[in-house]
Amino acid sequence: MTAIKQIRIRNFTVFEHTDISLSEGINVVIGKNGTGKTQLLKLLYAGTLMPSRGRRLLASCFGLHLGDDNLLRDKAQLYSDIWLDTAEESHEVLTVSHFKTDVRYRFGCSMNLFTTEVPPMVYIPVKDMLTHAKGLLAMADKYQDFPFDQTLLDIIRKANQWKLREVPDLAVKILPHLEQVMEGKVVIENEEFYIKKHDGRLVKFSVEAEGIKKIGLLWQLLMNESITKGSLVLWDEPEANLNPDFFPVLVECLLELSRQGVQIVLSTHNYLFAKYFDVRRKQSDMLAYHSLYADASGAVACETKPHFADLEHNAIMQTFDRLLDEVYHLQVGE
Template sequence: MALCEIEMKNFSVFSDGKISLSPNLNVFIGANGTGKTQLLKAVYGCCELAEDHRESFQSCFQLNAKTKFLARDKKRETCRFSLSSTNQKAKIVTNHLVEAGDSEVKAIAYENSLFPKKVNAVYLPVKDMLTHSRGLLAMANKYNDFPFDKTLLDSIERASRWGLKKPSALAKKILPFLEPLIHGTIDIENDEFYVLKQNGQRVNFELEAEGFKKIGILWQLLMNETIIEGTVLLWDEPEANLNPEFLPVVADCLLELSRQNVQVLISTHSYILAKYIEIRARDKDQVRFHSLYKEKDGLVYDEQKEKFSDLHNNAITTAFEALMDEIYAKQVGE
């Protein structure tokens, strides 16, 4: 089973319509403010819905405490986010009403049609949450108005699970890419994370380089079987804080995960990462590049291509070409 389609109506910054997903690897690009993170969180929230916790979807977002709505146009009645897989569909529908003389929008109805079988989804945020893991989950359970949404807290909870002594078949495919980068493995003690270096050194995550943390959490989620075959992996800006020399390895990891029946959705601002994914993809790999871009109406639309270089609305390439033009102009001027 794989997620195959997103459908939105009056949701966030997006135009009404559908986004088709590849069953293997999806790469979302776009300028700031085009909703890449919100889209990944919404997909995760749909996968996480449970009958006894209907607010799971909205708890994936940092919403205004008074209104808690995701509608783009608050005067329209319906806000809809639907997610379909190859054999089931989940639907989020919220209806809103603006009361006379009151600018606050209040939800008057909430409907959800859930996946019959829960989808195992993993969300990796841009922020490093493991450095702040000690006691954070306990505080989140104690205080209602906590400044971290569900996606961030879930990333800590899942990374904190005990790891296997021996890697799974899936982990054996991916770990050889990762361990040379972090020069070791991950260890957890008293809710704190450490990197056990190959030279025997034990480094607290607070003192570790940000790039190593990024690789380390993926290592841990593979070793504790949070990421298994059939998982949907949603990774927001995997290139953030990474040394550029790591990017081809990350591209190889994402492609290999997708070959091992892990559906991958990432957002990125990195020309290097996107190009490595494009050129290292095999003929049988189903890679889909999505460009989220704004039109004159202020709404965000989705352009889809199998090749990164074929995208017409490509904010990353536009910025890269502007740099190259400036370099060329300076060299010619000299």
């Protein structure tokens, strides 16, 4: 199995000098707003794909232009380096350097693969894009300054691929649970996405519940084999807009994917969703919690633990505890 085991970040947005060791299974990333959760996911996505798709990808995934220096934490420094280490041994797989030429910064990259390959990758953003899929890619190709970053366009391309007639082995245990939640299956007609309900109704994505769209997107990515054994799935807040009743269903599906060789890195702000991974995990499951927090200097550091309750810097738990305190005071008084 090809998996990214470590990422080292230098002078990149909120990160000054941050090392993160990743689980080969599921990685749950938490932290307050502004601590770089989405930036970390985009960095993993763009940084890994840069050798095959060009150096412009890193900037475009952040909605910037090549040469923009807004990705640098400290613009006084002439460079920053990003390493992705993969597979059984620690190898420098990718180096992305920002260096100064005249009065602007630009991106350069080099790639050295040893015994490993870059994993197939999917980035699932918080924003629903399938509702807007019809004609959007054609417009993006036509207009140079299109107001969507690359990750939003890429997920439409992934979802638009032809799905298989038969359920892939990877998805056999998972799809029935997803179909139960959305009460149907995803179909595409004339570049538009629908859920064909079990009772025969065809419901357009634009009028479907936001949380159900997320379930439908995962179903489609499994059925068209955008997610396969050995894939890396990067998912920004999968629980957003999802009915909490469905949290355990989605957690079980993600755990099952990890058991079949899919590496997952996801971010969340939700206590119930984060905690369900600990509750539903098996002893053999590979799972790590990563808490991003600002250190004394204001730069972002990362704490990694195998269990949610082990985290010392736990913004979600702190918020939950404050709520319990308020409820207690309301019931019993001062």
